[in-house]
Amino acid sequence: GENVEQHPSTLSVQEGDSAVIKCTYSDSASNYFPWYKQELGKGPQLIIDIRSNVGEKKDQRIAVTLNKTAKHFSLHITETQPEDSAVYFCAASTSGNQFYFGTGTSLTVIP
Amino acid sequence: EAGVAQSPRYKIIEKRQSVAFWCNPISGHATLYWYQQILGQGPKLLIQFQNNGVVDDSQLPKDRFSAERLKGVDSTLKIQPAKLEDSAVYLCASSGWDTQYFGPGTRLTVL
DSSP states (O other): OOOEEEEOSEEEEETTSOEEEEEEEOOTTOOEEEEEEEOTTSOOEEEEEEETTOSEEEETTEEEEEETTTTEEEEEEOSOOGGGOEEEEEEEEETTTEEEEOOOEEEEEEO | OOOOEEEOSEEEEOTTOOEEEEEEOOTTOOEEEEEEEOTTSOOEEEEEEETTEEEEOTTSOTTTEEEEOGGGSOEEEEESSOOGGGOEEEEEEEESSSOEEEOOOEEEEEO
16 A cells, blocks of 8 residues: 655744655555644644646645655745644545555744 | 534543544535544544445454444444553544545543
């Protein structure tokens, strides 16, 4: 089955700096890649996603890039703010709506 | 649009007791998932339903866990008897086409 690896496991940045989280996947059949933000005591919240026919997608301060050849995708957060502090999960999905999650990145934005 | 609803939000039981969780997915979503999330880890799929049929339950400990989705809408997940290692957050999610949305989760503590 699919295997998703996520790095780094923890990340600290100064407020206003950028943060980048990277994921790799193993199954070339994966065609949908969502990113989730999970705050303490809450369920994961979808923040951005990308499909395999697109190389990059941006939504305000958040962007995701996908390299199908290398089988990796990344989350970029610019101008980070303290409220961006949370655990971020990447996931990969194949047809059949089966999702495989990374192990998470704990992001801390230092004011 | 209402999100995924779960109840209860918190549950504390003693080992060997039984417990049940309830999930109401987003209206019209055919696919429903139950995940187990242990502190510091990503969500682990327990069972996936498509309408009221099971798509994947390969990681469900069937000797103690059971789940059903009557009429292809609401779902219940049961643990009987509970073990200490079942302490975790149980997340329900649903998807329509390919985008998956999570509920707030039920935090289970087994003493």
